[in-house]
Amino acid sequence: MATYSAGLRASEVIALKPEHIDSERMLIKVVDGKGRKDRYTLLSVKFLKELRQYYRTYRPETTSFPLPTRAGRR
Numbered sequence: 001m002a003t004y005s006a007g008l009r010a011s012e013v014i015a016l017k018p019e020h021i022d023s024e025r026m027l028i029k030v031v032d033g034k035g036r037k038d039r040y041t042l043l044s045v046k047f048l049k050e051l052r053q054y055y056r057t058y059r060p061e062t063t064s065f066p067l068p069t070r071a072g073r074r
Contacts, residue, residue: 001046001047001050002016002047002065005044005046005047006028006041006042006043006044006047007041008028008030008041009033009034012030012033013064013065014063014065015031015032015063016028016063016064016065017062017063017064018055018060018064020064021043021048021051021064022043023043023048026042026043026044026045026048027040027041027042027043028040028041028042028043051064
């Protein structure tokens with residue numbers, strides 16, 4: 001949903017942190033996007049609702065969408 005509604009690349013979704021979500025201004029801050037540039041993109045009401053539910057369910061600590069770790073991988 002993040003890639004479609006906000007126009008984020010997969011690498012940008014993975015790097016997304018809770019502090020990058022500005023629900024008051026309805027913006028998402030993309031840090032080190034394409035070309036190592038920061039930018040803002042729109043935060044849809046529907047995506048914000050989904051994000052809030054996701055945070056209540058999974059309570060991520062570092063990035064919003066952490067990658068699963070594999071056994072033997074460092």
